Amino acid sequence: MRQTHKTYTVDExxxxxxxxxxxxxxxxxxxxxxxxxxxMIPEAIDLIIHHLLQHNYLNETRFAQAFARGKFRTKKWGRQRIVRELKFRDISQYNIKIALQEIPESDYLETFHELAEKRLRQLENETNVQKKKKKLADYLLYRGWESSMVWEKVREVVSGEL
Incomplete structure (x- = not known):
């Protein structure tokens, strides 16, 4: 018996x-x-997307804003990672700029410091200072925090431990 795929009308x-x-x-x-x-065939796809846009089901700006807020709050991503992920989803530069305004600067800095402190507590047993610096930097950079902030934090940590 052949497996058939469900077909949809445009309205469905x-x-x-x-x-x-x-x-x-x-x-x-x-x-x-x-x-x-x-x-769905390309003509139907265009028709449905047009319908979704017209009726405000689909809104790229709103998506970008919600994405930036959500990834920052729940996953503690930095701006670099958020921008990279939005670009990957073909979001325009204009919408990316609007999305980043969803993250208050004070919250951004506070979250960065909390995340760095939390990671440092996890690295307490690491005796090799170079390894500790590398692990902290890799962790923060992977999460998309700006390299200038990361290296500043790494220097802060090292001077605090000497």
Missing amino acids: AKAKLESYCAYQERCHRDVQKKLREMR
């Missing part, structure tokens, strides 16, 4: 994608991928 696909977008903010790329998985 619209309804499905409306709830998909209402559940959580999505970017154009996610929506296009979902429609391709549903085996």
